Amino acid sequence: MSIGTLQDPLTRSVPEPVREHGRLVRVVVPLAVMYNGCLAIINAHVMPLGFSHVALVEITLLFVTLLYLLYRGLSEEALPIVALVGFFALVMVYTSVVNGTAFVDFFRNILIIGVFCQLGMMTNRRSLAFVFRVCCAFILSVLLVEIFFTRIYEDLFYPALYFTNTRGLEQVAFGGAKIFQNAINIPGRFSFGLSDHRTSSLFLEQVSLANFSGVLCIYLVSRFNQITRFDRVLILATVAFILLTNDSRSMLAFAFICLFGYFLFPKTSNGIRPFIMPVVICAGALVYLMRPDASGDTFDGRIVLTMKGFFSLDFVELLALDVSNIASFADSGYIYVINASTVFGLLTFWLFVSFYPAGQTAAQKRCAFALGIFISLNMMIGGTAIFSIKVASLLWLLVGHMRVAEKERS
Numbered sequence: 001m002s003i004g005t006l007q008d009p010l011t012r013s014v015p016e017p018v019r020e021h022g023r024l025v026r027v028v029v030p031l032a033v034m035y036n037g038c039l040a041i042i043n044a045h046v047m048p049l050g051f052s053h054v055a056l057v058e059i060t061l062l063f064v065t066l067l068y069l070l071y072r073g074l075s076e077e078a079l080p081i082v083a084l085v086g087f088f089a090l091v092m093v094y095t096s097v098v099n100g101t102a103f104v105d106f107f108r109n110i111l112i113i114g115v116f117c118q119l120g121m122m123t124n125r126r127s128l129a130f131v132f133r134v135c136c137a138f139i140l141s142v143l144l145v146e147i148f149f150t151r152i153y154e155d156l157f158y159p160a161l162y163f164t165n166t167r168g169l170e171q172v173a174f175g176g177a178k179i180f181q182n183a184i185n186i187p188g189r190f191s192f193g194l195s196d197h198r199t200s201s202l203f204l205e206q207v208s209l210a211n212f213s214g215v216l217c218i219y220l221v222s223r224f225n226q227i228t229r230f231d232r233v234l235i236l237a238t239v240a241f242i243l244l245t246n247d248s249r250s251m252l253a254f255a256f257i258c259l260f261g262y263f264l265f266p267k268t269s270n271g272i273r274p275f276i277m278p279v280v281i282c283a284g285a286l287v288y289l290m291r292p293d294a295s296g297d298t299f300d301g302r303i304v305l306t307m308k309g310f311f312s313l314d315f316v317e318l319l320a321l322d323v324s325n326i327a328s329f330a331d332s333g334y335i336y337v338i339n340a341s342t343v344f345g346l347l348t349f350w351l352f353v354s355f356y357p358a359g360q361t362a363a364q365k366r367c368a369f370a371l372g373i374f375i376s377l378n379m380m381i382g383g384t385a386i387f388s389i390k391v392a393s394l395l396w397l398l399v400g401h402m403r404v405a406e407k408e409r410s
Contacts, residue, residue: 022127024068025119025397029131032061032393033212034138037157037202043165044158054166058389062108062115064256069118071241077404078118084352085114091341095320097211103323104341109387110349116393117356120400127227128401132219133231135394139212140238143201146247150196154178161393180205185247193246207385210248213239215395216372217251222264222367222402249299251379258370265360265369272356276372277379282333284380302331302381309335333379333386358403367402371395 022144035057043049045200074082092107093357120128146153158179160171171181183198183206185191216239224232263384287300288307309332316322320342329336337346353375357368374395378386386392 022123025123034202039161040157081114116396117400120397136238147300191247199245211391213242218370221258265366270359277376280376306332330383
């Protein structure tokens with residue numbers, strides 16, 4: 001038997017999408033993660049920008065990637081993604097009709113998930129590692145400048161002006177600071193005291209940077225044995241600096257969950273995964289019963305805000321019959337999803353998060369459990385941030401890759 005004959009079965013056992021060189025992913029995903037910083041520099045030093053410029057960049061990145069995926073063709077592995085996007089396309093039509101206005105907000109979020117999951121399945125290990133390495137290198141470099149040379153960071157990016165011009169958010173002056181007003185330290189809030197504000201790096205706002213650290217934790221717990229020592233040090237350093245200066249209580253807790261989960265997740269039955277979100281919601285209800293008056297930008301205050309939203313849901317909200325107030329749910333993920341896509345949209349999203357990630361190998365189970373906890377926890381204390389392309393592109397690229405990665409190794 002010839003060598004070529006021996007190689008044929010092995011070659012056929014590797015899905016074609018996994019062997020892609022990943023030229024597109026090496027460009028599109030880093031741009032999707034860091035485009036805010038690039039636009040802020042233009043806004044501060046070249047020309048004023050508006051919301052349309054930001055939307056154009058995001059739409060272009062998403063459209064180019066979608067065209068590439070359609071050009072390459074979809075395999076049977078893409079059926080769950082097609083079903084997800086198809087269902088929420090129908091939901092988009094329904095919400096637009098019953099509200100008398102074109103409402104594409106949540107469908108865009110789902111399209112981001114579907115597109116980058118599929119791109120992840122077509123991305124090889126080297127390209128995935130390259131993307132995470134490049135994103136970490138840039139985010140960490142700018143973060144260090146922000147921590148130790150804050151004035152240079154402010155002058156270069158001028159986040160306050162960027163969010164005023166592109167989001168219409170009037171900034172409150174804090175001693176002449178040019179950073180985004182929500183990144184200002186609030187007296188009494190949890191903090192390590194290593195920065196005079198909540199750091200934001202290239203994201204320009206603190207929530208996305210915190211969630212970026214969560215995505216890095218999922219990457220580490222999923223791929224720790226497959227990445228190089230340099231990448232381990234780089235990513236661990238990035239996570240450490242973010243957690244020490246961003247003052248994110250939820251992502252600090254999530255980092256410890258991933259640390260212990262690295263050993264526990266592979267031993268846990270996949271049958272537990274669908275219960276992660278319900279358990280988080282029940283835990284939130286318990287916090288609400290114990291501290292019903294909690295409020296403000298505190299951990300229990302955010303949880304109580306979300307649970308009040310659950311307990312006040314009515315027929316109109318359950319069926320998304322009024323999307324005009326959708327922006328008011330920016331800090332309550334579960335309530336936002338229900339109001340934007342009906343209660344059936346939340347159930348579908350829960351099923352996708354629970355069952356789409358593969359769970360055959362130890363690495364896949366680590367990724368699946370970490371994803372479920374990350375999404376469920378974030379939707380309890382946050383809102384739309386996890387759907388932003390800045391974070392979602394990297395997260396779902398990893399999830400899609402992990403769905404077929406172990407087949408490549410076999």
